[in-house]
Amino acid sequence: MTTISPILLTRFALGAIAILLVGSLVVIYLNLAFDPGDPWHVPTYVVSLLGKYLAFALLALSIDLVWGFGGVLTLGHGAFFALGGYAMGMYLMRQIGDRGVYGNPLLPDFMVFLNWDGLPWYWHGFDMFWFAALMVVLVPGLLAFVFGWLAFRSRVTGVYLSIITQAMTFALMLAFFRNEMGFGGNNGLTDFKDILGFSIQARETRAALFFATALALCLGLLLAIWLVRSRFGQALVAVRDAEARARFIGYRVEHYKLIIWTVSAAMAGVAGALYVPQVGIINPGEFAPANSIEAVIWVAVGGRGTLVGSIVGAVLVNFGKTYFTGAFPELWLFVLGALFVVVTVLLPRGIMGPFFGLIDRRRQRKLIAEQQESAARASAEREAGVDPDDTAMARGGAAE
Amino acid sequence: MLQRLPTSRFRSIPVFGALFCLVALLMLLAPDGARAQDGQDAEELRPLLSGLDNGRDFAATEAGIRAIAATGNPAAAPLLRALRNGDLEIRKSDNRVVLVVEEGRDDFAVDPLTGERLGELGRRDTNRISINNNIRNLIDEVVAGLTLRAEDPAIRRTAALEMLAAASGDNVEPLRAALAEEDDAGVRTTMQRALAASILQSDAPTEEKLEALETVAAVGDRQALQLLNRATADAELAERSAELIRGVERKLQMWEFAQNIWFGLSLGSVLLLAAIGLAITFGVMGVINMAHGEMVMLGAYTTFVVQEVIRQNFPELFGASLAIALPLAFCVAGLVGILIERTVIRFLYGRPLETLLATWGISLILQQTVRVIFGATNREVGNPDWMSGAFQLGGLSITYSRMAIVIFALIVFGLLVLLLQRTAFGLQIRAVTQNRKMASTMGIRTPWTDALTFGLGSGVAGIAGVALSQIDNVSPNLGQSYIIDSFLVVVFGGVGNLWGTFVGALSLGVLNKFLEPYAGAVLGKILVLVLIILFIQRRPRGLFPQKGRAAEG
Numbered sequence: 001m002t003t004i005s006p007i008l009l010t011r012f013a014l015g016a017i018a019i020l021l022v023g024s025l026v027v028i029y030l031n032l033a034f035d036p037g038d039p040w041h042v043p044t045y046v047v048s049l050l051g052k053y054l055a056f057a058l059l060a061l062s063i064d065l066v067w068g069f070g071g072v073l074t075l076g077h078g079a080f081f082a083l084g085g086y087a088m089g090m091y092l093m094r095q096i097g098d099r100g101v102y103g104n105p106l107l108p109d110f111m112v113f114l115n116w117d118g119l120p121w122y123w124h125g126f127d128m129f130w131f132a133a134l135m136v137v138l139v140p141g142l143l144a145f146v147f148g149w150l151a152f153r154s155r156v157t158g159v160y161l162s163i164i165t166q167a168m169t170f171a172l173m174l175a176f177f178r179n180e181m182g183f184g185g186n187n188g189l190t191d192f193k194d195i196l197g198f199s200i201q202a203r204e205t206r207a208a209l210f211f212a213t214a215l216a217l218c219l220g221l222l223l224a225i226w227l228v229r230s231r232f233g234q235a236l237v238a239v240r241d242a243e244a245r246a247r248f249i250g251y252r253v254e255h256y257k258l259i260i261w262t263v264s265a266a267m268a269g270v271a272g273a274l275y276v277p278q279v280g281i282i283n284p285g286e287f288a289p290a291n292s293i294e295a296v297i298w299v300a301v302g303g304r305g306t307l308v309g310s311i312v313g314a315v316l317v318n319f320g321k322t323y324f325t326g327a328f329p330e331l332w333l334f335v336l337g338a339l340f341v342v343v344t345v346l347l348p349r350g351i352m353g354p355f356f357g358l359i360d361r362r363r364q365r366k367l368i369a370e371q372q373e374s375a376a377r378a379s380a381e382r383e384a385g386v387d388p389d390d391t392a393m394a395r396g397g398a399a400e
Numbered sequence: 401m402l403q404r405l406p407t408s409r410f411r412s413i414p415v416f417g418a419l420f421c422l423v424a425l426l427m428l429l430a431p432d433g434a435r436a437q438d439g440q441d442a443e444e445l446r447p448l449l450s451g452l453d454n455g456r457d458f459a460a461t462e463a464g465i466r467a468i469a470a471t472g473n474p475a476a477a478p479l480l481r482a483l484r485n486g487d488l489e490i491r492k493s494d495n496r497v498v499l500v501v502e503e504g505r506d507d508f509a510v511d512p513l514t515g516e517r518l519g520e521l522g523r524r525d526t527n528r529i530s531i532n533n534n535i536r537n538l539i540d541e542v543v544a545g546l547t548l549r550a551e552d553p554a555i556r557r558t559a560a561l562e563m564l565a566a567a568s569g570d571n572v573e574p575l576r577a578a579l580a581e582e583d584d585a586g587v588r589t590t591m592q593r594a595l596a597a598s599i600l601q602s603d604a605p606t607e608e609k610l611e612a613l614e615t616v617a618a619v620g621d622r623q624a625l626q627l628l629n630r631a632t633a634d635a636e637l638a639e640r641s642a643e644l645i646r647g648v649e650r651k652l653q654m655w656e657f658a659q660n661i662w663f664g665l666s667l668g669s670v671l672l673l674a675a676i677g678l679a680i681t682f683g684v685m686g687v688i689n690m691a692h693g694e695m696v697m698l699g700a701y702t703t704f705v706v707q708e709v710i711r712q713n714f715p716e717l718f719g720a721s722l723a724i725a726l727p728l729a730f731c732v733a734g735l736v737g738i739l740i741e742r743t744v745i746r747f748l749y750g751r752p753l754e755t756l757l758a759t760w761g762i763s764l765i766l767q768q769t770v771r772v773i774f775g776a777t778n779r780e781v782g783n784p785d786w787m788s789g790a791f792q793l794g795g796l797s798i799t800y801s802r803m804a805i806v807i808f809a810l811i812v813f814g815l816l817v818l819l820l821q822r823t824a825f826g827l828q829i830r831a832v833t834q835n836r837k838m839a840s841t842m843g844i845r846t847p848w849t850d851a852l853t854f855g856l857g858s859g860v861a862g863i864a865g866v867a868l869s870q871i872d873n874v875s876p877n878l879g880q881s882y883i884i885d886s887f888l889v890v891v892f893g894g895v896g897n898l899w900g901t902f903v904g905a906l907s908l909g910v911l912n913k914f915l916e917p918y919a920g921a922v923l924g925k926i927l928v929l930v931l932i933i934l935f936i937q938r939r940p941r942g943l944f945p946q947k948g949r950a951a952e953g
Contacts, residue, residue: 073753150937159688159752160940163887164933170884171929174922289884293690293760300757333768340761344754345747 003237004306004356006229008363012308012356013225017218020054024214028207044203049322051210051278053315058217058271060298060314061307062264065224067296068305069233070260071240073158076165077268078292079172080140082282084269086176087139089189089282090123091132092200096193109191110184120182129196136273137266144265145258152254152261157243166289173287188283195277206278213274217311220267224307227263236260294336300343303350312352442475442513449497449512452483453490456530462538469542477546479512484539488512489526500526541571548578548591557587563594567627569602571595593619597627606636613637617644620651620795655795660913666802668909669809670868672902675886676813677861679901681737682890685833685853687745688756691763692886693879694770695858698736699729699865700874701770704779719784722866729862736766737858741851749850763879771876781869805867812863817898819856829853833896888932894942904943908932 027042027050034041059081066072098105102112106119125131147168151161179185198205227233236256238246247253276282285291295314302313317339324332343350349357448471451464465483468476482488482499489500491509498509498518509518509526531539547559556578563571575595582588596615599608613631616624625648631641674696681689689695703725710717710724717724740762748755783801790799820826831839832849840846865878872878885908893904908928915924939945 073756075756147933150934154937154940156936156940159756160891160936162688162753162756163891164936166884167888167929167933171926171933174926174929178922290880293757297757297761330768330772333764333771337761337764337768340764341744341758344758344761345744348754 003241004360005363006225006233008356008360009228009307010225012306012352013221016308016311017221020214020218024050024054024211028211031207032203044206047210048206048278051206051213052275053318054210054213054217055271055275055278056295056298056318057311057314058213058220058274059268059295060302060310061217061220061224062267062271063295064299064302064304064307064310065227065267066261066264067299068307068310069228069236069240070257070264071243072257072261073162073296074165074261074264075162075289075292075296076167076169077265077295078289079165079169079287080144080265080268081272081275081295082169082172082176082284082286083140083143084136084272085276085282085286086183086189086272087126087132087135087269088273088276089192090126090183091129092192092195092277093189094123094127095195096191099193100191108184108189110179110187111182114179116182123182133273136269140269140272141262141266144262148258148261152257155254166292169287169292170289173284173289176284176287184283186284188281188285189276190281190283192277192280200277200280209274209278213278216270216274220270221307221311223263223267227260228307232256232259297336297340297343299350301339301347301350303352303356306350306352306356309350309352313350316351442473444471445473445475445479445513452488452497452529453495458530458532458535461529461531461535465535465538465542469546472546472549474546474550475513477543480539480543480546482512483529483531484536484543486528486531489528491518491521491526493525497529498526540566546574548574549581553584553587556582556584557590560587560590560594564590564597565623567594567597567601569598571598572602572604600627600631600637609634609637610640613641613644617648620648622652624648625652652795658794659796660917661910662796662798664910664913665906666806666909667912668906669806670871671885671889671909672809672813672905673805673864673867674861674882675889675901675905676809676816676898677857677859677864678886678890679893679898680816680857680860681854682887682895685850685857686752686895687749687854688752688759689745689854689857690756690760690883691740691766691879692759692858692861693881693883694763694766695733695737695861695879696865696868696882697770697874697876697879698733698766699725699862700781700869700872700878701774701779701865702729702732702862703866703869704774704781704874707782718782719786721782722784722870725866726863729866730859731862733862733865734855734859737861738851738855740858741854745854746847746850763883767876767879774876776876778873778875781874783870787870801870805871808867812860813898813902816860820898825852829856888929891936891942892932894944897942897944900942900944 027047030040030042031044031047036043059077062080063074063077066074066077093108096108100109100112102109104112107116111119126135147165151164156164175181176183176188177186183189192200194200195205195209198208200206227236235246235251239251239253239256243253272282272286294317298314298317299310300313301317302311303309317336320335321332324335347353445468448464448468451467452461454460454464465480468480479488487500488497490496491498496518497512498521499512500521501508501510507521509521510516511518547555548563550556550559560575560578563575572595575591575598579588579591579595582591593615596612599612600616604612609631613628616627625645628641628645628648631637632645634641674693677695678689678692681687681692703722706725706728707718707721710721740759744758744762745755748758787801787804790797792798820829828839828844828849829852831842831844832846832853836846839849868878868882872881889904889908890901892908893900893902911931912924912928915927918924919927936942
């Protein structure tokens with residue numbers, strides 16, 4: 001696939017960050033400063049909906065990192081998303097305290113219902129926010145590390161890798177459906193009351209969660225830019241485009257893949273953790289392989305390997321989903337299916353791809369024109385007796 | 401068994417309703433004792449009826465029941481059952497024992513022996529005959545004893561089986577008596593076993609019990625094990641029964657092992673059917689077809705449509721519905737497959753990851769199309785008569801439908817291997833997959849071969865759908881439940897290798913069934929998934945990897 005220059009990616013990403021920050025502040029202002037009924041008022045459910053989109057966008061961004069830059073098509077990122085979500089959900093469950101239906105100060109309702117005597121060991125510590133927040137990153141990261149270490153070391157690539165990532169999320173789904181696992185089984189975790197002492201239903205909390213999601217997305221973009229622009233990112237793209245060649249040159253291909261895979265999984269975990277308090281529930285359905293594949297199509301629609309494209313794709317597709325499932329529920333799967341086919345066959349670079357391509361080409365033309373110009377000047381200067389190489393190289397370096 | 405008669409529909413036509421009630425009542429009384437209607441034999445019981453009316457003196461009632469049972473009259477069993485169900489009451493006006501039948505809002509008194517109507521009853525005109533749990537148990541026992549001599553061998557057999565399940569010393573005599581008259585060999589064996597079980601529960605002499613032990617052990621199932629275990633409490637029998645228990649347990653374990661293997665093979669052949677089409681499209685062509693499961697679904701829905709058409713127009717052909725559905729399903733799924741290949745996949749050769757996404761989209765579209773046409777709920781696909789039922793093979797119970805699927809999977813697999821190895825078309829497929837350019841130079845129309853191969857893989861999936869419609873719910877989600885399993889089978893077995901798929905499917909099926917008893921169905925499946933994930937780490941190219949140049953594709 002064609003590579004877009006990191007400078008261009010950075011420019012777009014910085015633009016996106018600015019839009020995200022300003023946009024989210026405007027939305028929050030319109031939500032909080034005006035009363036319901038006022039034409040300027042943005043309803044709270046819209047704020048939460050936008051927050052959900054942005055959480056999905058962060059998930060899409062994490063997929064873009066592994067797929068767009070690492071060349072690893074993951075069909076199981078929903079698993080990391082859901083694990084992050086469960087970690088947050090466990091914290092929120094512990095926050096309920098004795099306000100549950102059964103009024104048990106220690107055990108969540110579903111455990112009382114199953115006649116459990118005490119908290120399972122893995123629920124300890126989740127009453128502290130810092131611990132839960134750590135787990136949001138650590139659990140998906142650790143799983144990804146172990147999984148990736150095994151997979152990349154034995155050179156499982158391409159569709160094989162895709163299929164076993166799908167098997168991974170499928171196995172997790174089956175596991176989380178079991179009541180004995182201690183994660184609420186079929187119903188998952190829900191009925192949340194507070195987060196950090198603030199009521200989760202309150203308008204202000206919702207606005208804060210939305211802003212936190214926007215902020216996390218901005219930080220994710222910054223991290224992605226930093227990774228992509230670094231030597232690491234350049235080598236990663238080399239691994240993506242010519243794995244064997246990169247290996248022969250001496251790069252430890254599996255290390256590059258493993259690092260980006262783990263970072264991306266942790267990012268997906270954060271996305272899940274931000275998603276859960278805004279939708280108010282997490283259940284094993286989030287592990288369904290179909291969810292993970294749907295997330296991949298967000299990236300494909302926006303344009304893989306463009307960073308900003310994944311965000312655009314996630315927001316657009318999910319907006320479409322909200323619209324169609326409301327207005328024409330029968331049609332949505334047709335639209336989604338057609339989207340998969342059309343994007344892969346006709347728009348392999350997604351929506352944003354052509355933009356980047358256009359700008360990139362113009363830049364290259366400009367670069368070539370500049371080089372020709374400087375070459376012409378150099379020849380003129382050579383005639384004047386000046387050493388041509390120094391100036392040409394200086395100019396070329398500046399153009400980079 | 402007498403039931404409350406559902407007559408509300410006829411409330412507006414009283415004459416018809418009454419007639420219906422009478423006929424229904426006769427029919428209900430008839431099966432157990434055909435002679436109950438002629439009144440001759442049944443009248444023998446009439447003097448004994450008063451023995452049932454003892455207020456709360458249950459001992460006397462029990463004696464009365466025994467007296468009735470002792471006659472061995474065919475009318476006794478239905479009579480006692482009515483008593484057990486609380487339908488026998490005493491009419492206050494003349495202290496007569498009557499059978500109370502509810503009809504709409506009114507109750508009627510009916511003679512319990514002749515079925516003759518004795519007039520309407522008010523709510524307070526009768527007293528129910530009181531019974532307690534002991535009496536209920538007693539009735540169950542004696543009724544079983546009575547049914548041992550019914551005319552239908554099936555009823556006798558069922559009665560004997562009931563006694564085997566709930567062995568009791570009281571049954572020894574009725575069983576002995578019944579055995580003396582029994583001439584059906586199968587029922588005799590069952591009765592002898594029931595007798596042996598009953599003897600163990602009775603206070604018969606030790607030699608007799610020891611003999612009974614052997615008979616019980618010969619049955620060799622869980623029930624027998626239970627009986628033997630109970631016998632160990634008896635000091636004189638303990639030694640011999642412990643010995644027999646060990647033997648029975650060994651035998652049971654062996655059969656359980658065999659049963660597990662069979663279940664595993666049967667699950668494996670389901671997996672094989674679902675995966676074999678994929679082994680062609682993915683394994684041979686290298687195309688990740690995520691819509692493969694939907695091809696299976698199309699096959700299942702074709703079966704449904706065929707059966708609907710047959711049901712409405714040619715009901716006599718129903719037994720052949722599957723045979724008719726097979727070629728149709730192959731054509732439907734195959735044509736859809738060719739259509740998909742020509743419109744989408746051919747633009748994506750060499751981009752496996754993109755193919756995966758595009759075919760996933762196609763699968764969504766196909767699912768939703770079926771959902772719009774047929775609805776989201778499960779559709780009823782019937783089993784032909786020859787597929788229902790089961791037979792016993794030693795300790796194995798094998799259902800015909802499972803048997804049929806195992807055989808069918810083997811046939812499909814065999815045909816496919818023959819097609820690939822022995823026909824010109826198979827040769828072309830292999831040539832194109834091994835070296836597309838060279839095949840093309842040799843005059844093979846590669847695009848055409850691609851389309852037909854994809855059609856073949858899809859068509860085989862459609863055939864699998866016909867078979868799976870017999871054991872699974874036919875719903876738009878049918879394909880989804882098989883797609884991950886089928887991919888794992890193909891990957892596990894090794895891509896590009898039909899035999900790998902064969903071995904992979906069967907071994908995964910058996911592995912799954914052997915893990916299930918220890919880990920439970922869900923955990924077993926999770927374990928299998930984890931094992932496969934680990935296995936792929938060790939052997940990234942499956943059990944039987946392709947060698948040579950083709951492996952680099």
